[in-house]
Amino acid sequence: MRLVCRFIPLLVFIFAVVAGSAVSSYAAPKKTDAQIDEQKNALKKLEVDLAKKREELAVLETEEKGVLNTISLLDQNLNRTRSYLSELTRNEDMLQGAVKQLVMDIDSLDSKIKARKRAMRKRIRNLYVHGRSNDAEILFELLTKNGNPEREVYWVHHLLNRDREDVETLRQLIAERTQKQQTQEKHLAELSRLRSRKAVEERGLVAQMNGQARMLNSLKHDKAVQRMALKEFERNQKTMLALLKKLEQRRKREIEEAKRAEAARLAALKKKEREAEKKRQAADKKRESEKKREAEIAQKQTPVSHFKGPKCMPLDGPIISEYGLQEHPVLHIMTRNLGVEIRGKRGGRIRAAAAGTVAMVAEIDGRGPSVIIEHEDGTYTVYGHMKAIHVQEGKSVKKCEEIGEVGDIASLNGIKLYFQVSEGTQTVDPLQWLKQR
Secondary structure: OHHHHHHHHHHHHHHHHHHOOOOOOOOOOHHHHHHHHHHHHHHHHHHHHHHHHHHHHHHHHHHOOOHHHHHHHHHHHHHHHHHHHHHHHHHHHHHHHHHHHHHHHHHHHHHHHHHHHHHHHHHHHHHHHHOOOHHHHHHHHHHHOOOOHHHHHHHHHHHHHHHHHHHHHHHHHHHHHHHHHHHHHHHHHHHHHHHHHHHHHHHHHHHHHHHHHHHHHHHHHOHHHHHHHHHHHHHHHHHHHHHHHHHHHHHHHHHHHHHHHHHHHHHHHHHHHHHOHHHHHHHHHHHHHHHHHHHHHHHHHOOOOOOOOOOOOOOOOOEEEOOEEEEOOOOOOEEEEOOEEEEOOOOOEEEOOOOEEEEEEEEEOOOEEEEEEEOOOOEEEEEEOEEEEOOOOOOEEOOOOEEEEEEOOOOOOOOEEEEEEEEOOEEEOHHHHHHOO
8 A cells, every 4th residue: 555655646746736837839820820921921022112112212302303203103102002001901810810719729728728627636636535446446456466467567557647648638738828828929919010010001101192192283283394294205205216216227137137148158059059060959959948048038028017917915904095196194295105005903914915036125214124025027016014024035925925914113103014016116006906917
C-alpha cells in the first residue's frame, strides 16, 4: 500500500501544476493567417504606389507643369485612393471575421478546459477519499501479487499513461487558448490601425475630389487655362504624328536596304551562273525563285490602302471618345482626336488588333506607356494608357494576342485604352478600319 501511495502525490502535483500553467504551443489556423498576410502585402503595395503618385503630384504642383499632366495625375490619385480604401475595407472585413472566429474558438476552449479541470479535480478527490479502491487498488494488486511480470508492468503503465494523457490534453488546450488570445489581441490592434487609416483616407478623398472639381471648373471658365490646355494637347498630337513619321521612314529605309541587298545577291548569283554553265538547269530554277522574291518585294513596295483580313477589338468596353473633330469630354474645347478611347476596368486585357511586329514600346506624351504595332502593309496601330506591357520591340504578335493591361497613366478621365490606326503617316477611323475584311 505504501508503494501505491507514492503515486498519488505525484499525480496530484501534476494536476495542480497543469491546471494553472501551460508550456506548449499550438499553431493558429494556417489558411486564415495566409489570407490575412496576403491582404496585408497587397495593401502595402498600394500604399507604396499611392505615396509615389502623391509625390509626383506635389512636385508637379511646385514646378507648375502642364495642365493636362496635372489633371491626369489628379485623376490617377483619385482612382488609387478609391482602390486603397477598397483594399482597407477588405482587410477590415477579413480581420473582423478572424476576430469573430477567434472569440468563438476561445469560448469553446474555455468550456473544454473547465470540463477537463472539473473531471481532474473529481479524480484527485476520489484518489484521496477511496484510497485502495478503484485504480489505487488495481495498482496495489498488480504490484504485490505473483504473476507474469511483463503483463503486470503493462497494466501499471496503462493506468498511469491514461492520467498522463489527460494531463497533456489539458496542457495543450490551455496553450492553444493562450495563443488564440494573443492572436486576437494582435488582430484587434491591427483593426484599430486600419480604421484610423481609413478615416484619414476618406477625408483625403473628399479633399482630392474637391481639388479636382476646382481644377476642372477653372478649366471650363478660364480662357487662359483653356488656351494652355489646348496648346499642350496639340503638342502631344504632333509628338504622336512625329513618332509615326519616324517609324514609317525606318520601314521604307529597311525596304530599300532589302532591295539593295537583294540586287547584290542577284548579281552575285548571275555571275556564279555564268561561271557554272554545267549547272544551268539548277541555276534556272534559282532565277525563277529570285523573280518570285522580286515580285513579293515589289508588291510590298506598292502602297496598300487597307490591311486585309479580319480584325480583333483591342479591349472589351464602350467607346467614350470617337475619331475626328469633337468636343473634348474633360477639357470642353474642340479638339481633333487621332484615335478612339475605350473605357476599361483596371487590369483589363489589351489585345493586338491584327498580326504584326512590335515597332515601339515607349512612354508617349499624352498617351502614357504605349505600344505601336507595325502590320505587313505599312499600317500602324497604337495602344496607349497601358498599366502593364507584355511584349518587347521586334516581337511578332498574332491577331488577338494579349499585349498588356489597360490603366489610367496619362489619362484625364479614368481607366481607358487609347487606340489609333495610321496607314503610313495618315490616321484613319479605327472603328471603320476594324470593320474592314
